[in-house]
Amino acid sequence: MRKLMKVLDGETFDIPPIWLMRQAGRYLPEYRETRKQAGGFLDLCYNPDLAVEVTLQPIRRFGFDASILFSDILVIPHALGRNLDFREGEGPVLDPITIEEINALNSDGFLDHLSPVFETVGRLREELPSETTLIGFCGAPWTVATYMIAGRGTPDQAPARLFAHQHPEIFQNLINILVEASTKYLIKQLKSGADCVQIFDSWAGILGGDQFERWCVEPMAKIVENVRSEIPDAKIIGFPKGAGAQNFGYREKTGIDCLGLDWSVPLDQAKKLQEEGAIQGLLDPLRVIAGGKALDEGVDQIMEHLTDGPLVFNLGHGITPQAPIEHVEQLISRVRGG
Ligand code: CP3
Secondary structure, eight states, rough: OHHHHHHHTTOOOSOOOOOOOTSSTTTTTHHHHHHHOOOSHHHHHHHHHHHHHHHHHHHHHHHHHHEEOOTTTTTTHTTTTTTEEEETTTTTOOOOHHHHHHHHOHHHHHHHHHHHHHHHHHHHHHSSSSSSSSEEEEOHHHHHHHHHHHSSOOTTHHHHHHHHHHHHHHHHHHHHHHHHHHHHHHHHHHHHHEEEEEEEHHHHHHHHOOHHHIIIHHHHHHHHHHHHHHSOOOOOOEEEETTTGGGGGGGHHHHSEEEEEEEOOOEEEEHHHHTSEEEEEOOOHHHHHOOOHHHHHHHHHHHHHHTSSSSEESSSSSOOOTTOOHHHHHHHHHHHHH
């Protein structure tokens, strides 16, 4: 079995498997080159030749233990018929969805739109080294919904939070559609060759109390249950970024195999969370920009606290475009003891 998959099963290694969120991206010159050829970012996501190429780039260069499918969490709203544009320096832009449009949404035929993604997954599994885990992914319903409502990323996604308070039933309908679409999407990725999947709830940390339970925990639990009803041994990583104290109990309530942790989680709390099963993440991505002692110390602290239990070494969020390649090399050799 591939090393990362063993960790998801609860195994412990002195040298943990390592990959980085957003490892295919703008910090790599070869990515920037392919991106230029592709034209738009979505053209890259929907072109299997180019998507396979950029997924493999960081594996060739760094030999990570896992590879993550190159795509984006917003291909689901796109496949549901929403306009989507990625603008230079601005991030994703969608048409903010109205109540009438939510009521008219349905997921019929949306998998056809995503067929290039499944082709990419299948080809990746054939082309990757056999020891490299292939991770599929989607966004969690809450995080995807925040972009659909606001039309973009805002400092605290207030438009979606307000909408959920003002129109809880309509918002629930939107979440239900996203649960159903995400389930189908993940099942198809797993059947096409993904070894496991990660569900990114990048905006989980802005909710608390009943709102966190209803919009983050429950939809995540439903997706996990639905995927496992079709693929009983499906392995799932959940990443409720910024969840803080709400990380406690999250694994149990949702049924995920591995809990992703951001850099704000104290290492003693991470250790407690690891007693319940595998964890992933924690290193502040800005330490990779800083390099030097800041990077070595960050790596060492995680290794000292957490290699007695199941750990997937990763950053606490995506690698930034400013990260120098040499610092990524430094990080990997520090983890692997080179
Ligand atoms: O190696 C990988 O991880 C590649 C696959 C990947 C991308 N996006 C490619 C991408 C994954 C797993 C994502 C997830 C994603 N996308 C998330 C969840 C993780 C997170 O970062 O919180 C979110 C919230 C999105 C939505 C999104 N896509 C935003 C907010 C942005 C703009 C910010 C930015 O980094 O530019 C994107 C664009 C995006 N997605 C890029 C890449 C490589 C950069 C676009 C470009 O090349 O011009």
